Amino acid sequence: MDFKYIGKSLPRPDAISKVTGKAVYLDDIRLPGLLHAAILRPKHAHAKILNIDTGEAERMPGVVKVVTGKGCDLHYGDNIADLTPMAVNKVRYAGEPVAAVIAETLMQANAAVEKIKVEYEELPFYLDAREAMKDDAVLIHEHSEEYWRLPTLKYIPNTNIANYYRLIKGKGEEGFAEAEVVVEGEFNYPFGSSAAIEPHGSIVWFKEDNSIECWSSSICPFIIRQDLAHNYDLPVSDVRVHIPEIGGCFGYKSDITVEQTIAWIASFVPGHPVKWAATRKEDFTSTLTAHGIRTYMKLGAKRNGKLVAIKAKILHSGGAYSDTAVNVTIGATHNSSGPYEYEHCYLEGYTVYTNTTPIGAYRGYGHQESQFATERLMDMLARKLNMDPFQLREMNYLGPGSVNALGECMWKTNGDVHAAAKAVQNAVFSTEKNKEDDKYYYGRGFAALMKSPKGAPFSTKGCYMKMNIDGSVSVNMGGAEVGQGLRTVVKQVAAEALQIPPEKIRVYSEIDTQFSPYEWQTIGSMFTIQGGRAIIRASDKLIAILKKTAAQVLKTDEDYLEYNGEYVYLRNDPSIKVAVKDICRGYITSDGITIGEVAQATADARLPRYSNPDSETGQGSMGVDYTFGAQGAEIRIEKATGKIIVDHFASSFDMGRVINPKQLRSNVLGGVLMAVGATLSEELRYDENGHQGNPHFFKYRIPTLKDIPAKSTTVFIENPGAVGPFGARGIGEHPVIGVAPSILNAIHDAIGVDYYEIPVTSEEIKKALVDRKENA
Amino acid sequence: MAEKYTIKVNGIERTVEAETDTLLIDVLREKLDLTGTKRGCDNSTCGSCVVILNGKAVKSCQKKIAQVDGGEVITVEGLSRGKELHPVQKALVEAGAIQCGFCTPGIATELAALFEENPDADEETIMRALNKHLCRCTGYEDIKNGALLAQKLMKDER
Ligand code: FES
Ligand code: FES
Numbered sequence: 001m002d003f004k005y006i007g008k009s010l011p012r013p014d015a016i017s018k019v020t021g022k023a024v025y026l027d028d029i030r031l032p033g034l035l036h037a038a039i040l041r042p043k044h045a046h047a048k049i050l051n052i053d054t055g056e057a058e059r060m061p062g063v064v065k066v067v068t069g070k071g072c073d074l075h076y077g078d079n080i081a082d083l084t085p086m087a088v089n090k091v092r093y094a095g096e097p098v099a100a101v102i103a104e105t106l107m108q109a110n111a112a113v114e115k116i117k118v119e120y121e122e123l124p125f126y127l128d129a130r131e132a133m134k135d136d137a138v139l140i141h142e143h144s145e146e147y148w149r150l151p152t153l154k155y156i157p158n159t160n161i162a163n164y165y166r167l168i169k170g171k172g173e174e175g176f177a178e179a180e181v182v183v184e185g186e187f188n189y190p191f192g193s194s195a196a197i198e199p200h201g202s203i204v205w206f207k208e209d210n211s212i213e214c215w216s217s218s219i220c221p222f223i224i225r226q227d228l229a230h231n232y233d234l235p236v237s238d239v240r241v242h243i244p245e246i247g248g249c250f251g252y253k254s255d256i257t258v259e260q261t262i263a264w265i266a267s268f269v270p271g272h273p274v275k276w277a278a279t280r281k282e283d284f285t286s287t288l289t290a291h292g293i294r295t296y297m298k299l300g301a302k303r304n305g306k307l308v309a310i311k312a313k314i315l316h317s318g319g320a321y322s323d324t325a326v327n328v329t330i331g332a333t334h335n336s337s338g339p340y341e342y343e344h345c346y347l348e349g350y351t352v353y354t355n356t357t358p359i360g361a362y363r364g365y366g367h368q369e370s371q372f373a374t375e376r377l378m379d380m381l382a383r384k385l386n387m388d389p390f391q392l393r394e395m396n397y398l399g400p401g402s403v404n405a406l407g408e409c410m411w412k413t414n415g416d417v418h419a420a421a422k423a424v425q426n427a428v429f430s431t432e433k434n435k436e437d438d439k440y441y442y443g444r445g446f447a448a449l450m451k452s453p454k455g456a457p458f459s460t461k462g463c464y465m466k467m468n469i470d471g472s473v474s475v476n477m478g479g480a481e482v483g484q485g486l487r488t489v490v491k492q493v494a495a496e497a498l499q500i501p502p503e504k505i506r507v508y509s510e511i512d513t514q515f516s517p518y519e520w521q522t523i524g525s526m527f528t529i530q531g532g533r534a535i536i537r538a539s540d541k542l543i544a545i546l547k548k549t550a551a552q553v554l555k556t557d558e559d560y561l562e563y564n565g566e567y568v569y570l571r572n573d574p575s576i577k578v579a580v581k582d583i584c585r586g587y588i589t590s591d592g593i594t595i596g597e598v599a600q601a602t603a604d605a606r607l608p609r610y611s612n613p614d615s616e617t618g619q620g621s622m623g624v625d626y627t628f629g630a631q632g633a634e635i636r637i638e639k640a641t642g643k644i645i646v647d648h649f650a651s652s653f654d655m656g657r658v659i660n661p662k663q664l665r666s667n668v669l670g671g672v673l674m675a676v677g678a679t680l681s682e683e684l685r686y687d688e689n690g691h692q693g694n695p696h697f698f699k700y701r702i703p704t705l706k707d708i709p710a711k712s713t714t715v716f717i718e719n720p721g722a723v724g725p726f727g728a729r730g731i732g733e734h735p736v737i738g739v740a741p742s743i744l745n746a747i748h749d750a751i752g753v754d755y756y757e758i759p760v761t762s763e764e765i766k767k768a769l770v771d772r773k774e775n776a
Numbered sequence: 777m778a779e780k781y782t783i784k785v786n787g788i789e790r791t792v793e794a795e796t797d798t799l800l801i802d803v804l805r806e807k808l809d810l811t812g813t814k815r816g817c818d819n820s821t822c823g824s825c826v827v828i829l830n831g832k833a834v835k836s837c838q839k840k841i842a843q844v845d846g847g848e849v850i851t852v853e854g855l856s857r858g859k860e861l862h863p864v865q866k867a868l869v870e871a872g873a874i875q876c877g878f879c880t881p882g883i884a885t886e887l888a889a890l891f892e893e894n895p896d897a898d899e900e901t902i903m904r905a906l907n908k909h910l911c912r913c914t915g916y917e918d919i920k921n922g923a924l925l926a927q928k929l930m931k932d933e934r
Contacts (some may be wrong), residue, residue, distance in 0.1 A: 006926050015869040018877025019861070019884060021812020021852030028811035197816040197824055198878040247814070248912050249880030280817040482878025483913045662872050669915030670875065697821040697910060705907045705916045712917065 005495040005502055006726055008660035013487045013507050014245075023245040026054045026201045026217040027277040034203075035064055037265050037276040038109035040099040040116050041286065042091040045355040045690025046125035046140065049089055049098070049118060057101055057115040059195075062108030065268045066116065068099045074231045075223040076260050077323030078223060080155075080162060081148040082141060083257075083358075085264035092140055092320035094691045095285030095357045100265045102274055125690045129294065129317040129352035132160040140320060140353040152612050153326060162322035163351040165330045165617030169405050175309035175344020179300025183381045187297065188741070188757040189369035191317070191684035192290040194362050195702055196482075198247020200287045201277030202259045204228075204266040211238040212263070213273070217246050218253050219480035220521035225513045228263055243511035249482035250674070251361030252288040254523050255324045284695035288324055288360025292317035293332055293369035299377050300344075305387050305634070308395045309344040310405075312336040314370060318351045319358035326351045328359060331454050334618065337405040338374035339417045339450040339628050340396040345405045347618070355690055361523060363671065364548035365454050367712030368678075368737045375741030376756070377391035379748065386544055390425060393448055394418065398628070404450075407619035410626070413722040414652030415729070418627035421448050423652035429633035433749075441637040443750025447738035448630045452623030453524040453730065455610040462517025462526065463534040465494070465542055466600035471566075471581035472504040475535065478511055478519025479527045484732050485663040486527050492659050493532045493725045497539035499565030517602065525730030528659065529625055530605045532725030537603035549596025608723060625723045627651035627730065631672075631738035633709075635746045642766030644680055646743065650713035651735055656721035657728040664731060665714045671735025672712070677703040678738040681757050781845045785810065786854030794841050801825045801836040804851060812852040812881045816910065823909035826882035827851045833889035833905070847863045852881035855888055863929035864888045873921030875913035883909050887923055902927070 054066040069086035078085045086097045099116050103109035126132035132140065137188050140145075140160050149155070176182065203214040212228055221241040229236040246253065258276070266274035278287060293316050300309040314333045318325030333349030382389035397417045398410045411438035423524040424446060464476040475494050481487050487507045495502040508516070519531075543563050550568035551558040554576060561568050569577035578587070586596040613620040634648040651668050658664055681701040687693040694700045720727020744755050753768045782791045783809060792807045804810040804827065813836055814821035825836045828850040836849075855862035861869070864887045874880050883906065890897055890905050896906075902923050911919060 009872075011869065012872075012874065014877070017862070018874050018880050019852075019865045019868050021810075021881045021884075022858050023877055024811070025814070025878065028805075030809065195912060196876070196878070197822060197910055198814070198876065199816070246876060247816075248876040250912065280819075280822075303795055350792045393803065482880075517881065666872055666875065666918055669917050670913045671915075673915040674912065696819055698818050698819065702910060702912060704910065705903060705920065708916050708920075712915075 003496055003726070004499070005492050006657065006659055007661065008658055010488055010492055010502055012485055013491055014481065014509065024216060025198055025245045025247050026203070029203060029215055029244060031203065031273045033272045035104065035269060035272045035274050036106040036109045037100050037102050037104065037262065038113040039097045039276065040113050041095055042087070042098050042120065043150055044091065044120050044122050045094045047091050047120035048123065049091065050121055051085060051119040052099055053117040054099065057112040060108065060112035060115060062104040063101055063112045065102045066099065067102065067265045067268050070087050072264060074264070075147065076227050076231060076256060078255065079150050079326050080153060080323045082144065083260065083321045083323055085260040088229060093355050093357055096320065097261050102265060102269055102480065105764050115691035125355035127354060127356055127686045127690060128210050129315040129350065129354060132352050132354050139141035160351050160353040161350055162318060163326045163329065165333055165349040165618060167334050167345060167347040167405055169342070169407060169619065172344060172346040173311055176300045176311070178308045180303045181186060181384055182298060182299035182300050183377050183383070183384055185373065185377060185380070186758055187295045187376060189291045189293045189371040189372055190758065191292045191356065192362065192678055192682050193684055193700065194250035194252035194290060195700065196248030196250055199278035199280060199283035200253055200258055202262040202422050203273050203275045204259065204263045205273035206270040208265050208271055210234070211240065213240045214259060214263070215242045215244060216259050217252065219246065219249055219258065219482060219523065220254055220256065221511050221513050222478065222518055223258045223521055224256050227260065228283055231260065235454060243480055246480060246482045250363045251290065251365065254361045254521050255286060257324065280697065281695045284684065284700065285357055285692050289319065290355045290359060290362030291369055292356070292359050295336065295370050295373040297336065297373040297377055299381055301381060301385070303385065305385055305392045305395050307340055307342050310337055311340045311346045311350070312370065312373070314349040315353050316349065316359070317354040317356060319354055319356045321358045322351050322353060324360035326362065327454060328366045332370040333624065334406050335367045335450065335452060336370035336374060338371045339398055339448045340404040341398050342405065347405060356686060363674065363733045364736045365524065365733060367451055367738065368675065370451055371737055372740045373730045375738065376744060389446065390421065393421065394644045397448070398450065406622055408621055408623055411722070412719065414626045415628045415656060415719050415721065416717060417448055417630065419717045420652040420654055422632040423717065424630040424632040424650045426632055427650040427713040428648065439639055441639065441750040443637070443746040444632065444634050445742045445745030445749055446630065446632045447741040447745065449628070449737040451525065451627045451734045451737060453526045453529070453607060453625060455524065455607040455622065455624060456520065457610065457612065458606065459520040459610070459732055460604045460606040461474045461530045461534050462602065462604040464517045464537040464602050465538040467542060467584040469581065469585050471584055472499060472506065473498060474506045476508045476516060478516040479530060479531050480511060480522040485660065488663055489528050489659050491536065493535045494539065496726065497536050498542070517604065525734065528728050528730045529724035530607065532728060533605035533723060534603050536725050537605060538601040541601035541603060542599050545597060545599045545601065546580060546583055549587050550578050552595050553578045553583065554585045559739040625721060625729065627653060628736055629734055629738065631742045633742040633746045635743060635750060637750050637765060639769065641721065642762040642769060644747065644762065644765060646676060646709040646758065648711040648713065649709040652715040652717065653731065653734055654717040654719050655731065657718055657726045658716050659728050664716060667731055668714050669712055669733040672739055673708060675736035675739030676707065679743045679760065681759050681761065683759050783840050783844060783846070784848040786850055796840065796842040798841045799837055800839040800841060800844055803841050804836060810853055814878055814881055816878065824879055824882045824885050828885050828889045831889065831893060833886040850885065851898065852884055854903050855884060862888055863933055864891070864926040867926035867929050868922040871918050871925050873914060873922035875919040879909055879911040883903060887926050891927050895931055
């Protein structure tokens with residue numbers, strides 16, 4: 001297939017507005033009568049609220065209103081409605097909103113919020129699922145049975161277990177009877193933060209005409225619209241949500257979270273927009289955090305290396321509210337089998353309430369946490385079997401005809417993990433490994449991976465397309481640009497589908513639920529696949545309209561016409577033609593009569609035949625479109641300090657079709673470095689009082705320029721998929737999945753020590769090196 | 777105590793009334809509506825708020841207005857001339873160094889100050905300047921390439 005605009009590294013449509021500082025992010029929005037909110041966070045991680053004294057705060061200069069959760073009976077959540085906008089009678093984590101001050105300026109609000117006095121009665125608190133699951137643990141939610149939840153979810157009454165998901169394939173656990181060799185281990189992916197450089201924030205405005213207007217640094221305007229309308233008893237059409245430019249997301253700005261809190265606060269000052277932008281500290285403590293996933297995993301194989309059974313138990317410390325964690329747990333559970341086929345699977349996922357900041361989406365959505373276990377164990381199994389780890393994996397990869405844990409059959413159109421693995425093997429393992437020297441140990445590690453989207457019923461994406469009178473085209477969609485480059489993809493896919501040069505395609509620059517087509521949420525690396533498909537569908541409709549008009553002008557049948565972006569012409573005689581720009585608003589004859597209709601179209605697309613899991617087996621068509629890949633690391637460990645230096649990192653994915661090679665590589669490098677951060681330094685830690693101990697960048701160390709690998713290899717394989725535009729697949733989350741196991745496998749290769757938990761810091765390595773010396 | 781301060785911002789003299797300890801970032805963003813300067817942290821660790829103060833790249837969240845009275849500030853808005861981008865801006869666009877764009881203004885002003893003062897800055901100096909900037913999106917490779925290209929473009933323009 002020859003492409004004109006696909007596969008080219010076109011520049012981003014939004015680069016100039018960003019580089020000139022003119023792009024408007026949430027905190028840059030100015031509105032008439034804007035007031036500012038500051039929010040009080042509790043002293044304790046789990047406590048009853050006995051009394052809140054707001055008197056002194058109310059008398060502070062500039063204060064318009066002090067708000068508490070008193071009398072608030074609103075609950076929300078799209079999976080489990082366990083969230084409240086503000087703590088009502090108790091607090092369940094140390095970052096929860098307890099009260100708020102609305103004032104003329106932010107400084108005044110901050111000064112007054114400190115004057116609010118709250119009396120608490122402390123309760124025992126749990127920072128880890130294992131603690132919260134103990135028989136004598138107090139309940140974090142006393143009445144969880146009263147919460148609305150999706151019918152597919154199952155809570156366990158009178159426990160802190162918010163949800164239990166189980167997947168059985170084949171004989172389940174009994175399948176291990178067929179195994180001749182078994183390996184097992186317990187792996188931990190600790191709490192982390194998406195830590196976008198733009199902190200989260202929202203503005204909500206209850207208007208005098210009884211409508212609500214909201215702005216949020218969010219990727220799900222339509223969920224916000226729907227949930228606010230529901231809570232405040234309005235028609236959905238009376239809530240208008242705007243999404244300005246977003247300064248990075250990586251997951252945590254999905255779902256509805258802070259918007260409900262700001263709405264509750266703003267509801268006390270109708271007529272005024274109220275703004276809250278998180279401080280960096282609040283962004284860590286009081287927006288969605290990540291991971292908190294402990295994986296117990298066991299693999300069973302034949303002596304020849306053929307895998308037969310997998311058992312995994314995922315313990316997810318989901319935080320004080322589980323609405324946003326529960327699907328991460330489920331994703332971690334059914335994707336824990338990675339890129340391999342097992343005849344028997346027994347996979348369990350527990351989402352557990354803990355007194356920590358709620359967990360939500362983070363780039364990878366459960367995949368990296370549980371496949372960290374899979375890929376560490378595959379190396380261990382290879383050692384136990386005395387087999388080459390590549391060969392072991394080769395024997396077991398999913399491929400055409402094999403069936404994954406969910407029961408979905410794989411096709412050629414799901415891509416080729418062998419090819420991706422080979423590419424990484426060539427890049428990283430084809431030369432002799434460096435020999436240990438005075439200063440360093442050297443090691444190399446590998447991981448293969450599988451990524452499924454995380455869909456839902458009606459997780460659709462819409463496209464409005466209109467051709468203007470000069471033949472240029474405006475494309476309007478609801479997908480949120482968070483930096484991933486979605487606008488570039490829209491432009492290139494639309495250009496290709498319409499055969500129009502990209503310069504003549506204008507891509508939407510903001511989202512406004514009043515004008516934008518419906519989009520579920522921009523998550524799961526699904527925009528390219530579904531959004532791209534919606535663009536193709538809209539383009540096809542638009543071209544059909546042009547042909548219909550042209551058929552009248554050229555006095556022939558529609559199906560006898562061809563279209564090339566500039567003209568519609570007779571199939572057998574291209575000289576009989578009409579210019580697209582002459583028919584795009586209908587054709588005006590010389591006597592002024594207009595025939596035909598305006599060339600504009602709407603379409604949407606979702607994951608075809610996505611389905612809910614079966615209530616017995618937990619299986620179902622929940623992945624639909626898969627991506628396979630592989631990653632590998634070459635590292636060096638400094639003997640004196642224990643420092644791990646990543647010298648070379650290689651990634652390969654079967655992208656189906658590369659839309660923009662430059663952007664794709666940039667996306668992969670960004671993802672890899674983010675996961676290098678998680679592997680070597682990032683961890684959100686809670687102190688003995690249940691407060692986050694390091695909610696600042698100088699303590700929660702995200703990678704800087706000097707942490708980048710000296711060399712980065714990216715190789716993209718193109719076996720077209722069946723769903724995405726021109727066969728393309730998504731890439732947003734994939735690069736983070738195989739990084740931790742690659743590096744930890746490389747550490748073992750270098751110094752012979754197995755780590756089961758990240759981050760692996762230089763202190764830990766140093767300690768291991770000392771221990772090793774002592775034991776030797 | 778609110779006082780009057782005068783600073784030259786992007787070539788124009790501006791007088792603002794502010795408390796002595798008001799931060800430069802807040803003067804720029806809240807009083808002068810120059811929202812291109814971004815806030816990404818609470819304690820001067822991200823670099824998003826960097827502006828050029830008297831020729832040097834500084835974190836505007838680290839300077840109180842009283843300290844900069846009479847000074848000259850260039851923000852990201854002051855780099856381009858109409859539609860003509862500053863060479864640093866051209867280079868960052870060209871190199872694909874912009875994803876979400878939130879870290880971009882700080883990086884652009886940092887590099888503009890650096891190459892204005894030291895057109896021949898060696899790679900280590902450039903890396904040291906960039907190392908104060910956090911970017912969660914790009915993995916820095918494109919930013920690094922953008923910086924090297926910017927240096928070349930600025931030299932070519934001389
Ligand atoms: S706002 Fe982060 S360094 Fe100034
Ligand atoms: S481009 Fe997003 S933080 Fe740098």
